[in-house]
Amino acid sequence: MPSASEGPSIAVDRLSVTYRTSIERSPTLSGTLLRLGRRQRTVRTTQALKDVSFEVPKGTVLGVIGANGAGKSTLMRTVAGILPPTEGRIEVRGRVSTLLALGVGFNRELSGRENVVLGGLAAGLSRRRLQDKYEEIVAFSELEEFMDMPMRTYSSGMYGRLAFSVAVNMEPDILIIDEALSVGDARFRRKSFEKMRELCGQDRTILLVSHALGSIRDLCDEAIWIHRGELRMADEPDAVIDAYTTFLDVGEDAVTLEDV
Numbered sequence: 065m066p067s068a069s070e071g072p073s074i075a076v077d078r079l080s081v082t083y084r085t086s087i088e089r090s091p092t093l094s095g096t097l098l099r100l101g102r103r104q105r106t107v108r109t110t111q112a113l114k115d116v117s118f119e120v121p122k123g124t125v126l127g128v129i130g131a132n133g134a135g136k137s138t139l140m141r142t143v144a145g146i147l148p149p150t151e152g153r154i155e156v157r158g159r160v161s162t163l164l165a166l167g168v169g170f171n172r173e174l175s176g177r178e179n180v181v182l183g184g185l186a187a188g189l190s191r192r193r194l195q196d197k198y199e200e201i202v203a204f205s206e207l208e209e210f211m212d213m214p215m216r217t218y219s220s221g222m223y224g225r226l227a228f229s230v231a232v233n234m235e236p237d238i239l240i241i242d243e244a245l246s247v248g249d250a251r252f253r254r255k256s257f258e259k260m261r262e263l264c265g266q267d268r269t270i271l272l273v274s275h276a277l278g279s280i281r282d283l284c285d286e287a288i289w290i291h292r293g294e295l296r297m298a299d300e301p302d303a304v305i306d307a308y309t310t311f312l313d314v315g316e317d318a319v320t321l322e323d324v
């Protein structure tokens with residue numbers, strides 16, 4: 065396999081993303097009833113990312129933190145190529161495997177088994193390789209008994225476990241994990257954390273989005289803080305977490321009292 069040449073794994077250059085959502089102009093119930101079928105619609109725009117630039121060197125584990133709605137998942141979706149930039153550009157070198165926020169990726173009408181197979185094929189695995197990987201994925205998720213059930217019957221924790229197991233077992237060059245460490249129960253969280261530690265120790269570029277600041281501190285080499293769509297800070301995890309918790313006024317509690 066030709067490895068990526070010199071230069072960063074990911075280069076984000078002056079990235080802006082604006083969502084355009086069609087909404088109903090009169091959101092009252094009677095208005096909705098009157099105008100059913102010929103509703104007046106209008107477009108609401110949300111600028112989710114504004115002029116964000118940073119680079120991620122190959123092999124770096126980058127933590128991404130920020131408040132709800134700050135733009136973290138939007139950033140991950142654009143890096144993953146799921147969402148086009150409105151302005152600016154993103155360069156990605158290597159194969160990306162993504163585990164975005166829950167709800168992306170799997171088809172809920174299909175069984176767990178079908179979803180894993182489709183995911184593997186989409187990731188370019190050969191039939192043979194897929195068979196081995198399938199066993200690993202199911203074993204890691206501990207969902208053997210549920211693999212034939214449609215995924216709509218899964219609890220959110222089960223869904224997250226399978227998603228995490230698929231993403232980390234695809235051996236990508238670049239792994240994007242959005243919020244995965246907080247989905248399972250306490251035992252699975254510990255197991256995911258150990259798996260993440262193992263992956264982070266390898267020569268792999270990882271973007272880890274989490275509100276679990278202790279995990280970010282333990283696992284990441286660098287961190288960025290996204291605040292209302294802007295890159296507020298990029299530095300060592302300790303410095304960024306300190307600034308962020310000071311800003312939130314929650315102090316060290318947020319780092320020590322959370323998960324794992």
Ligand SMILES: Nc1ncnc2c1ncn2[C@@H]1O[C@H](COP(=O)(O)OP(=O)(O)OP(=O)(O)O)[C@@H](O)[C@H]1O
Nearest residue numbers: 083085110112130131132133134135136137138139
């Ligand atoms: N599909 C979408 N259509 C329209 N607006 C969206 C869409 N997805 C996100 N947004 C908006 O973009 C902004 C950023 O959302 P995003 O999901 O990126 O935040 P986040 O940092 O991941 O938050 P969280 O910590 O809650 O996961 C929010 O204002 C949100 O309402």
Ligand SMILES: [Mg+2]
Nearest residue numbers: 136137138165
């Ligand atoms: Mg998010």
